[in-house]
Amino acid sequence: MSLPSHVRLVEVGPRDGLQNEKQPIGVADKVRLIDDLSAAGLGYIEVGSFVSPKWVPQMAGSAEVFAGIDQRPGVTYAALTPNLQGLEAALAAGVREVAVFAAASEAFSQRNINCSIAESLKRFEPVMAAAQDHGIRVRGYVSCVLGCPYDGAIQAQQVAVVSRELQAMGCYEVSLGDTIGVGTAGAVRNLFEVVGREVPRECLAGHFHDTYGQALANIYASLLEGIAVFDSSVAGLGGCPYARGATGNVASEDVVYLLEGLGIETGVDLPGLIKAGQRISQVLGRDSASRVARARSALE
Ligand code: MG
Numbered sequence: 001m002s003l004p005s006h007v008r009l010v011e012v013g014p015r016d017g018l019q020n021e022k023q024p025i026g027v028a029d030k031v032r033l034i035d036d037l038s039a040a041g042l043g044y045i046e047v048g049s050f051v052s053p054k055w056v057p058q059m060a061g062s063a064e065v066f067a068g069i070d071q072r073p074g075v076t077y078a079a080l081t082p083n084l085q086g087l088e089a090a091l092a093a094g095v096r097e098v099a100v101f102a103a104a105s106e107a108f109s110q111r112n113i114n115c116s117i118a119e120s121l122k123r124f125e126p127v128m129a130a131a132q133d134h135g136i137r138v139r140g141y142v143s144c145v146l147g148c149p150y151d152g153a154i155q156a157q158q159v160a161v162v163s164r165e166l167q168a169m170g171c172y173e174v175s176l177g178d179t180i181g182v183g184t185a186g187a188v189r190n191l192f193e194v195v196g197r198e199v200p201r202e203c204l205a206g207h208f209h210d211t212y213g214q215a216l217a218n219i220y221a222s223l224l225e226g227i228a229v230f231d232s233s234v235a236g237l238g239g240c241p242y243a244r245g246a247t248g249n250v251a252s253e254d255v256v257y258l259l260e261g262l263g264i265e266t267g268v269d270l271p272g273l274i275k276a277g278q279r280i281s282q283v284l285g286r287d288s289a290s291r292v293a294r295a296r297s298a299l300e
Pocket of ligand 1: 248
């Protein structure tokens, strides 16, 4: 199969990334990060999450962040809304696209959100209905698609079932997440092969973590399977709670570098993206986890 000529990047750093950083950062720093990202050409930014700050203190202030950012035309600013209350808060904040999430693993679903996969999907029904009423697009995430910290191996068919459910409920796109970063390229190809029988590939995205250093290989394997949407996190924001000291989401800079090398368009300006990553890394008081950013800053 030939490679896609254009890839859409979904920047998850401000949400998935910062949510998994130990240190909460303030609204002003989040606003600056998001504005830096849109200025660098990212067309889709997951800005925050409308959940109880009791559970996810890092995501407190998402409404203020939405109010503070400079919303550029043509850029999608999305929020995670796990329940109807969250969706209503997001709507009140002017959010026009949201995301919901389910796990491919029963044990992960129980431990992470305290209910079965079926129950979690049931909970999204009112969210989907309300989103439809308001003309809001909903993106779906499936976590633990290539392995689970509690259940171990995950069958691709199980991922296919959950993905098909999310699509049937109204998600226009389903992002398959290797939450613990254990997947390798062959497993990724098999995953899209199997899931692609239930959900059209143009409605699937890849969300890879670099815990085992496999994320870029897995993205390349996905490209070969015709996948053209990838989630990534500037500066590799977000640790991995299941592997100490490991990085989390694949760094956006590294993905852009890979795609540029393949002649695939992303619309992203790599130097601008590197700057955005360096700025937020400084706020967090550490080096960027992007290998490309580190290599380029060594040249400066
Ligand atoms: Mg992630």
